Structures are given as C-alpha cells and as structure tokens.
Amino acid sequence: MFVEVKHLKKDYGIGENVVHVLKGLSFQLEKGEICTVLGPSGAGKSTLLNLIGGIDTLTSGEIRINGKKIELDDKDGLLEYRRDHLGFVFQFYNLIPDLTVKENIEVCGFLGKNSLDIQKLLKDLGLKEHQNKYPRQLSGGQQQRTSIGRALIKAPTLLLCDEPTGALDYETSKEILELIENVNREYNTTILIVTHNEAISRMSDRIIHLKDGRITKNEKNPSKTPAKDLAW
Amino acid sequence: MVTGGRGVIMKNVLKKRLPRFLFKNIAIYGGIALFIILMTSLAAAYVIGNQGISAAFEDARENNRLEDGFFSLAVPMEESELSGLLGNSLEFEYQPYVDLTASDESEVRVFQMRHSIDIPFVLEGSLPDGDNEIGLDRLYAEAHDLKLGDHITIESKDMEVSGIIGLPEYIVSFKELGDLLADRDVFGVSIVSDGFFATLNEERIINQYAYKFKSELSKDEVNRENRDIIKKLGDKGILTDFCAIGDNNRVNNLLSKLDLNINMSTYFLVLSMIIVAFLFALVSVHTFEEECSFVGVLIATGYKKRTILRHYLTIPVLVTLISTGIGLLLALTFVYKVPTQSVYAYYVVPKMLYTIDPARMAFMIGFPILAVILINLIVFGRKLNLTPLRLIRRDTKKEKRVKNANEMKSLGFLNRFRLRTVVRSKGQYISLVIGVFLAGLLCMFGLGMRSSFDQYIDTLPDSAVSDYQYVLKAPLPDASVIPADAERDTISTYETEFNGRMLPVNVLGIGSDSKYLREFNVSSLSDNEIIISDIMAAKLGIHKGDTIELDNKLTLHKWNAKVAEVVDFELGVYVFTAQKTLNSYLEKEEGYYNTVFSDGEIAGIDERFISTVVTKEKVADSAKQMKTLMASLIVMLTAVGIICYIIVMFMLTKMVIDKNALNISLLKVFGYRNKEVNKLYLSQTQWIIILSVIVFLPLQYFLLGKIWPGMLNSMSGYFYFRVTPLVMAIIVVLGTATCLITNMIHVKHVRKIDMTEALKNRE
Numbered sequence: 001m002f003v004e005v006k007h008l009k010k011d012y013g014i015g016e017n018v019v020h021v022l023k024g025l026s027f028q029l030e031k032g033e034i035c036t037v038l039g040p041s042g043a044g045k046s047t048l049l050n051l052i053g054g055i056d057t058l059t060s061g062e063i064r065i066n067g068k069k070i071e072l073d074d075k076d077g078l079l080e081y082r083r084d085h086l087g088f089v090f091q092f093y094n095l096i097p098d099l100t101v102k103e104n105i106e107v108c109g110f111l112g113k114n115s116l117d118i119q120k121l122l123k124d125l126g127l128k129e130h131q132n133k134y135p136r137q138l139s140g141g142q143q144q145r146t147s148i149g150r151a152l153i154k155a156p157t158l159l160l161c162d163e164p165t166g167a168l169d170y171e172t173s174k175e176i177l178e179l180i181e182n183v184n185r186e187y188n189t190t191i192l193i194v195t196h197n198e199a200i201s202r203m204s205d206r207i208i209h210l211k212d213g214r215i216t217k218n219e220k221n222p223s224k225t226p227a228k229d230l231a232w
Numbered sequence: 233m234v235t236g237g238r239g240v241i242m243k244n245v246l247k248k249r250l251p252r253f254l255f256k257n258i259a260i261y262g263g264i265a266l267f268i269i270l271m272t273s274l275a276a277a278y279v280i281g282n283q284g285i286s287a288a289f290e291d292a293r294e295n296n297r298l299e300d301g302f303f304s305l306a307v308p309m310e311e312s313e314l315s316g317l318l319g320n321s322l323e324f325e326y327q328p329y330v331d332l333t334a335s336d337e338s339e340v341r342v343f344q345m346r347h348s349i350d351i352p353f354v355l356e357g358s359l360p361d362g363d364n365e366i367g368l369d370r371l372y373a374e375a376h377d378l379k380l381g382d383h384i385t386i387e388s389k390d391m392e393v394s395g396i397i398g399l400p401e402y403i404v405s406f407k408e409l410g411d412l413l414a415d416r417d418v419f420g421v422s423i424v425s426d427g428f429f430a431t432l433n434e435e436r437i438i439n440q441y442a443y444k445f446k447s448e449l450s451k452d453e454v455n456r457e458n459r460d461i462i463k464k465l466g467d468k469g470i471l472t473d474f475c476a477i478g479d480n481n482r483v484n485n486l487l488s489k490l491d492l493n494i495n496m497s498t499y500f501l502v503l504s505m506i507i508v509a510f511l512f513a514l515v516s517v518h519t520f521e522e523e524c525s526f527v528g529v530l531i532a533t534g535y536k537k538r539t540i541l542r543h544y545l546t547i548p549v550l551v552t553l554i555s556t557g558i559g560l561l562l563a564l565t566f567v568y569k570v571p572t573q574s575v576y577a578y579y580v581v582p583k584m585l586y587t588i589d590p591a592r593m594a595f596m597i598g599f600p601i602l603a604v605i606l607i608n609l610i611v612f613g614r615k616l617n618l619t620p621l622r623l624i625r626r627d628t629k630k631e632k633r634v635k636n637a638n639e640m641k642s643l644g645f646l647n648r649f650r651l652r653t654v655v656r657s658k659g660q661y662i663s664l665v666i667g668v669f670l671a672g673l674l675c676m677f678g679l680g681m682r683s684s685f686d687q688y689i690d691t692l693p694d695s696a697v698s699d700y701q702y703v704l705k706a707p708l709p710d711a712s713v714i715p716a717d718a719e720r721d722t723i724s725t726y727e728t729e730f731n732g733r734m735l736p737v738n739v740l741g742i743g744s745d746s747k748y749l750r751e752f753n754v755s756s757l758s759d760n761e762i763i764i765s766d767i768m769a770a771k772l773g774i775h776k777g778d779t780i781e782l783d784n785k786l787t788l789h790k791w792n793a794k795v796a797e798v799v800d801f802e803l804g805v806y807v808f809t810a811q812k813t814l815n816s817y818l819e820k821e822e823g824y825y826n827t828v829f830s831d832g833e834i835a836g837i838d839e840r841f842i843s844t845v846v847t848k849e850k851v852a853d854s855a856k857q858m859k860t861l862m863a864s865l866i867v868m869l870t871a872v873g874i875i876c877y878i879i880v881m882f883m884l885t886k887m888v889i890d891k892n893a894l895n896i897s898l899l900k901v902f903g904y905r906n907k908e909v910n911k912l913y914l915s916q917t918q919w920i921i922i923l924s925v926i927v928f929l930p931l932q933y934f935l936l937g938k939i940w941p942g943m944l945n946s947m948s949g950y951f952y953f954r955v956t957p958l959v960m961a962i963i964v965v966l967g968t969a970t971c972l973i974t975n976m977i978h979v980k981h982v983r984k985i986d987m988t989e990a991l992k993n994r995e
Contacts, residue, residue: 098653098657110646111902
C-alpha cells in the first residue's frame, strides 16, 4: 500500500474545550490511485489532509507513506518528507503575489531532485503566454493552474488537493479536474482530493465519506467517469 | 432610523476592533510609543530645565538688579564725586571685597553687603545680619561641607553660616575674570554685614564699584558709555579694573552654556520628530498593505471613506497623544532634574522657574499629531480612491511589465528570487534604507558629540601658542622681567555680527620678530587685510577673500577687513594682524603690548598688571569643565541615539519580515528548509541593512558636519564635529547586531507560525 492511515485521531483545544475533529480514521491508498474524501463542512477533511501533508500534528494513530511511518514529532524528517514526496493544491491557490507565474512554479521546482521541464509544464498547463504575469493579473482558473504547476514541478509521489475547484466556476472547475486526471495518468501520481462536491468523486478510484470526524463509507469506484464527462 | 441604527452598529463594531488591532500590532505601536516618550521627555526636559534656569537668571537680573558693569579704583571715591565725574546716567554702589584665607587654606572673597545693585539671592537661611554671620556661595559651602549654622574660621575670625546664597554677578565664581575654570575647593565668594566688613583689614580691600545705567540704552550707546567710564577714570589714573557685564565670564559663561544645551536639544528634537514622522509613514503603509482587502470589503459593504479613515487614524493618533503626554509629564515632573542638576553642579543660580515656551511645546505636541494625521490621510486617502474590487484583490499598485525572466537566467533561481523580492518590494526597501539612514544619523549625532568633545579636549592644549600666555592690563613699567625669548604681542577683543548677535573675536597683533606665530605672515598684510583661524572660518562660514566687519567695543573702532588667508589654529575664533596695525587701531604707541607668550613661567611680573595667565593645563581644564557641564546632555544624546537606533532598526526589520511572514510559512509547507528560507527572504534584508549602515556613514558625517555650526551657534568658541573610526565601528556593530538579533527574534516568531493557519489566512 502506498498510503496507510491507522486509527488517526486529532483533537483541538484542552480540558473542557477539547474538540475531537478526527475520531480514529483508518484507510489505505494504492500507488497511482485517485482518492476523493467527501464530506460536509466541519467533517474533518482539511484536517485529514493537513495531517497527511505533515503540516499539523496528530493526537494519536499512524500514517505510513510507501511503508515509511511519518514521524510527526520529527520536524526535520517532516520537512524532508514534504520536500521529496508531496505536492499541495489549495482552494485559494496560495500563490506568492510578488512572483510571476513562472517564478511561482519555480519556487517548488527548486526543491525537486528530478524536477520536470518548466517550459513543457507551462505549455501543458496552458500558461505559456501568461508565464510573466503576476497572480493578481490572472483569472481564478489560471491561478489554480499555476498552483497545480507549482505542485507538479517537483514530480511529487503524492498530490494533496484541498477543494481544488472550490473557488472556481463550473467550466473552469472541469478544466482543472481534467488537468488533475492527466497528471495522474501521465506521472502515475497518487492523488488525494478533499471536497464536498460529490460529482468530483466520480472521477476517482476510491471514495471515502467522512462525517463528524469518522469514515462512514470507504468504497472503490467501480466505474470511473472521465473528468470531461462530469456534470453537477 | 434603520440606516442610523445600522451606522451606529457598524461604528461600534469597528470600535471593538481597535483594542484587538492595537494588541496585534503592539510591537510596532509599542516601539513608536517608546520612541516618542523617550524623545519627548528628554528633549522637553532639556528645554524646560535650561529655559527654567535661564528664566530664573533673568528674574534675578531684574529683581536682584544685576550690574551693567563694575570697575575698581586704587582709592575709594565718594558717590557724589563719581557722579560728578561720570555723569548722572549711572547709578553706583560701592561693593568692596577682600580675599581672605580660611582655616582649610581655601580663599574666600568676602564682599560687603549690597543694597541696590547685585543683591544676593538667598537659597537657604537668611542674609548675614550680625557681626559674626556670613552668607556663603552655595557651591563653596557644598565643597567644604558647610551647612546653615555651621562655623567657618577665616583668618582667625569664627563665623556662623547664616545663609547659603548666590551673588548674581558670580554665577560661576572665577577668581579672576580671565579664569577658565572655577574650583570651589580653593576659592569661593561670600557676603557679610556692613558692620562686620568695616572691621576687616583695610589695606587689602579692593575698592570695587558696580554700576547700572539708569535708562535702557542701545548696544552702541552702552559701548560709548563704557568707553567714557574707562577714559574718565583712566585719565584720573585710579582705574585698576573694569568689566562691562557683556564681557563678564562669571555671568556669560552660564548663558552661553544654557543656550548651547537648548540648541542641541532642539536639533535633537527636530531630528527625532522627522524620524517619528517617517516611522508613522512606514506604519501606515504597512497597515494599509495588511488591511487592504478588509478596507475593500468595508467600502463594498457601504462604509464611508470618512469612517474608514477615522478608524485607521484612531490608534496612531491616540498612541501619539498618549505617548507625547507621558513624555511631557515625565519631563515636567522628573526628567527636567537631569539637566538642571548638571547646571546646579557648577553654577550658583536661583531655583529654576517653570517656563513653558509655547512655540516649542506646540511643536512637541503638535508635530507628531499633525504628522500622523497628514501621513495617514495621504497614505489611506490616496488608496481609498481605488475601486473596492482592486482593494479586495490587493491590486493597489500600477503594474509594470516584468523584465523578461530569461534575461536574468544566468543568475540562478535563488538569486533571481532574491532580486525579484527586492525589486518588487523596492518601496519597502527604500523605506528601510531611509530608516537606517535616519536612525544612524541620530546615533552618530549622540556618539559624535562625545567624540568631538574628546578630540577637542585632547588637541586643545597642543594648539596653545606657548606654555604660558600672560594677558596684561597694561605694558609693564619694568619690562626687564620679561625674558628675551618671550614674545610680546597685542591682543584685543572685537565683535562681529553672527546670526543676529555679536560674537567676540580675539584679534592678535603679532610682532614683526614673532617666534611663536612666525608662520602667519602678517607683515605682508595691508591695513585692511587679516588672517583668520580655521575655527573662525568654520564657525562663521567665511572664506578667503570675504570681507567681515569687526567692531571694538572700547575704542569704537570699526574695521572692514578682508580675509587674506585662513590658517590652522584650533584655539578659538582668532583674527591675526600685524602688531603695528592693531596698535594704531587701538590708538596705542608703536611699542605697546598687552600679552606675553613664553615657554616658562615669568617670575617678577607685578600681579596688579596681570589680567590673566593662560597655561596649557588651564586650557585643557576648561575644555574638560565644559565637557563635564555638558556631560548629562552628551550621555543623554548618546544613550537615546543608541536606543532609538535599536528601536528603529527593530521596527524596520520587523515590518519587512512581517510582510513576508505568510510567504515564509508557505515555503515551509512546500518543504523549504529554514536555511533556504533565510536565504530567500531574510539574508538580502540583512545585507541591505548592513550595507546601508556602512554606506551611509560618510553622508551622515557630512550632514552632521554641516548642521554642527548651527548647534554651536550660541557658543563663542567653536570646535569641529569629529567622528573617530571607533565611533564609526560602534555604529556599524550596533546596526549589524541589532539587525541580526532582530532577525533572529523574528525568524523564531516566523517559525512558530502554524502552517495550517498560514494556509487558512491566504486568499
């Protein structure tokens, strides 16, 4: 198994104010799988993603990537893990405003040991003619493409997408989903998408339903729908 | 009603935000508040303290009827006789004194009680009344540990200290008028009753008279009157000493020091206020950048621009008002003692009078408030005209096409990233650089003042013409006591107008066979040409070829002299001419001289002919004394300069790092190592700061050198603004250390930023 999550718990606050956000999650992902985590707001989707992404600490449980346990107490180890294996795509892009499209992508390209060719990537992402623009000069879709480019440039083994289409219109959302699908196909990247949009789950290999910090359903998708055919 | 209600709720909600906003930015506003409190309290304390003493002195001048001058006669004259001789425009008081030796070998000048001129001011106790009572000069009493009711034995007479007093014409008790240093361990002044004075040894009594003009006279009239007094009494052959109040160092010494202190603190205050204004400009830009989206949302929601402006003005205005208030309160209640104590330590003056100079106070309170309002109005006012959408998107700057990234490819990603960050944030970096410049200026001002004094003290004795200089009241009747290798020259005090007042200028007539001043080629000068000291040129801002007007108060000689040469001469404001020329201007015969330069002490000169003896030690002591007097100001300027430097550097670095905090945190999410983050975001800031600190040193030095003469305006002498390499090194080390420490603190803070929060906060 490429990703193994066992009895994952996450609490926030202390004493009487403690909130149990994740209440013991366990699931597994195979290499090259697209997995969608579905759930309403407050279900714990982003928290799960942050834990797998190594940017938050867990209360108990275990996460293994490619058989290796993620030691959440080892800050340096976590940093190397994020550096070598992960790519992030966020709902609100999180681009660096002072850098151009190309430079925003290069920010992560600098980190990769076998970074992809940036010109090819820019072309694949449809950003070639926008490469010297600043984020604020771009549409939401173009910004999200840049964000995906930034995540992909270092050829991550695991791509984490937090509501990647949450801030986009219907058409642009579909374009972005197609792009994610292409990435999965071309680079065999394992992709974990958290979203509350059920339609997106139809393009994934695995669907995990999350509610109130618990997995209510974990199923293989027997009939994947290509992203271009999705509708909602 | 509904609209009104909604408006009120909106405003209340905004008000609720204010304390939180303040708390969030506590480091920045705390820094500014501390800066204002420090600056205001110290600068105001110096102004209040020095002006308070100045006012007390002026009050004493009026109420204690300070003399317009004094003269001494070989034999006493009746008042009627004097009036007959000198005319009715003057009033006189006979103020005889005798110098007696106390049991501890110190000398006490005992004056007879005065009643109409130079009335003593009582600081403790009362004026002497009985035969065995004495009123002692405060500093002499302190130096000899004498208190009210104590007894002092003077030449076998046991006397009780009835009062601790001050004499208005002996604010600083120089034994001789030409003395440069007052040492209370060995000399002091006192006053006794008329009855007791009558019992003293008549032979040693000096017949001194104080005089006052009965009406207000112009400067020229005063000079004419003084000249008349000298002439009439001189013609009678009984005049042994004369001094107009304008030339009396026992009084003027204080006034020029007070003015110097006030001047220095005013310059300091102005510089500080410029920095305060600059800090506010930075803070408002910083606030706007942080709050841009929120402001856009407020406008989009229907908030009026006026309401938003008021909201963002509230905290800066309150912080400024409160800290200025605290600063002034501290100055008025406590800090004013710092400057006054240093004056009290050397001068006997009446207790200070609180005087509030309305113009300065208005400046101190008004300037920061006005600056904060204006700067915020400019920063926010301009930006509020943008559309809400642009504000929400933070699209507030005019976009310029980026230089093609390929052109910079050879630089490598890290360097390109760094360069881009600097170029993109150039406004911020320019502010940073200006801030470093201003803070460094303040720091150099403080440290440089100290090193300038130190250098002045070190070099002054070496610049003395000879080991001994005797200034004589008249040529010696028996010149044979003067060794052959000693040099006889003529010296006279002229005045020249400088910044609206008359500046004393020493004119030295050098003999044709000069030994000590041979290199000043005065023999080649025509009658209207002079050589001046470089100190004079620097103080007055005059150059070779300029013409200056010199006035002699006593001879009333007016001299339009052309500067033929400027020579190195650090001793003071000096004009050099041929002795023959000066003698003719002073209406003296050709062989006249009144100063003797000598390598050794000259024994056998009749003391009555000596006006003063200047030795290298005395010169050095006087410079040291001056430094002591200004010590508290120097320490204050140095300390505050350094503290402000640190505060400004801290705030500047913090603002740069704050701006990039979220980017830094994002880079960490991607897997950047701390070292790499430092390289990308922090190292260039550090280097820019450190480079600016170093690069600006010459410019700061140059600028301070330019404003320095203005600061020493009130001083009759002058010395150069000198910054030693050590001072430069201190500034660099301080700047670098502050920058590095601040960076470390901020980096630690940035590391603590929760990465998930960083993600949530970004839009």
